[in-house]
Amino acid sequence: MPYRIALVLLSLMFVISIPAQALEDAPSEKIVIGFPNVLPYHAEDDDGNVRGFYIDILDAVMGELGVSNYTYMGMPWGRALKMLEGGKIHMLLAPLKTPQREQYAYFSDAPLWPTYWGFFIRKDRQEDMAYRSYKDLNGKAVGLMRAYWLPPKIKAYAEKNADVRYGHSEESNFKMLARDRLDLISSEYSIGRYYLQSLGIEDDVLFLKDNLFMAGNHYVAFSKKAVKASFAKRFSAHLAAFKKTTQFQELMKRHNMKILDVQKGDWKIVN
Numbered sequence: 001m002p003y004r005i006a007l008v009l010l011s012l013m014f015v016i017s018i019p020a021q022a023l024e025d026a027p028s029e030k031i032v033i034g035f036p037n038v039l040p041y042h043a044e045d046d047d048g049n050v051r052g053f054y055i056d057i058l059d060a061v062m063g064e065l066g067v068s069n070y071t072y073m074g075m076p077w078g079r080a081l082k083m084l085e086g087g088k089i090h091m092l093l094a095p096l097k098t099p100q101r102e103q104y105a106y107f108s109d110a111p112l113w114p115t116y117w118g119f120f121i122r123k124d125r126q127e128d129m130a131y132r133s134y135k136d137l138n139g140k141a142v143g144l145m146r147a148y149w150l151p152p153k154i155k156a157y158a159e160k161n162a163d164v165r166y167g168h169s170e171e172s173n174f175k176m177l178a179r180d181r182l183d184l185i186s187s188e189y190s191i192g193r194y195y196l197q198s199l200g201i202e203d204d205v206l207f208l209k210d211n212l213f214m215a216g217n218h219y220v221a222f223s224k225k226a227v228k229a230s231f232a233k234r235f236s237a238h239l240a241a242f243k244k245t246t247q248f249q250e251l252m253k254r255h256n257m258k259i260l261d262v263q264k265g266d267w268k269i270v271n
Contacts, residue, residue: 025230027090031070033058034080034089038170040194040255041113041218042093044074053255054093054112057239058220060247064238077147087225094218104224106232110240111217116189116260118212120177120205129183131211137162143173143185150186151213170195178204189260197256209260 035042035054042052050072062070073089083089085104096115097107121129130136134157141163144150150158158164165182167173174195176182187195189207196202220239222232242248251257 025228025234026065026067027227027231029069031067031091032089033070033072033091033093034075034083035072035093036077036080037074038191040190040257042072042074044072050074053251053257054218056251056255057112057242057248058093060251061235061238061242064242065235084221084223085225087223090223090226092221092223095221096216097219101221105221106224106227106229107222108220108232108236108239110236110243111219112239113190113218113257114259115214115216115218116209116212117186117214118189119184119186119208120174120192121184121208122177122180123204123206125180125183126206131184131208134161137184139163140183141165141181143167143176143182145170145173145186148186148188149214154213171199174199174201174205190257193256193258207260 035050035052037043040052041054042050044050055072062068070090075083080089080092081095081101084092092105094112095101095105095107101107119131121131129140134154137154137158138161142158142165144155144158144164144166146166165176167176167185170187170191173182173185173187174192177185178199178201189209192205192207196205220235222235
């Protein structure tokens with residue numbers, strides 16, 4: 001892809017002066033970076049081309065590190081975590097940091113991007129789709145994704161008291177919501193914005209930002225079995241520095257990424 005090639009070449013300009021010993025802690029074999037297929041963050045098309053906001057960030061940071069021997073591998077989320085734990089992949093985009101995962105992975109000190117989880121509804125249903133407590137789910141048609149995490153208490157309550165419908169894709173859930181065949185759907189803010197724009201339904205659907213059920217950060221994770229801690233630290237330092245550059249701001253604009261201005265509502269935000 002021309003844009004990715006240009007981005008990598010631009011990043012490499014910053015590492016001409018890096019001494020050879022600075023790369024000694026990088027894996028000697030080709031670095032495999034795993035990711036789940038979900039836009040706008042990262043995805044692989046039928047021709048094997050990868051794209052996304054996080055892909056462009058990784059290309060830039062790896063270029064600044066002087067590392068070019070790496071590849072991306074798309075895979076389901078559950079498999080990605082197991083491969084990271086077993087050292088079958090070196091790095092993973094873009095998990096939340098948890099104590100369990102920190103047992104087998106280093107995490108970048110600097111996050112990639114904030115993430116917010118909540119419900120989307122139709123704008124013309126705001127009056128009867130208020131979401132302030134579990135009871136507001138009673139009898140509602142709620143669209144979920146089996147592969148996505150949902151707070152256990154909310155999931156258990158919804159499955160018992162709401163009409164839960166598991167979609168086969170984010171896109172299908174948003175189409176069902178737009179057609180008024182679902183009352184609410186659970187999704188991540190940036191993922192939802194991507195589908196609202198691609199489906200042309202931004203004016204019809206809104207995100208209930210004042211009552212999130214989860215907010216946190218996406219990170220880069222490094223397998224402790226495949227990557228040295230010093231490399232993870234160096235990567236993290238370069239990531240933090242890159243996020244302060246105009247190049248990062250340009251990537252935000254290119255991918256139409258926005259940080260959500262949220263106020264903590266009636267739901268406790270779980271990190």
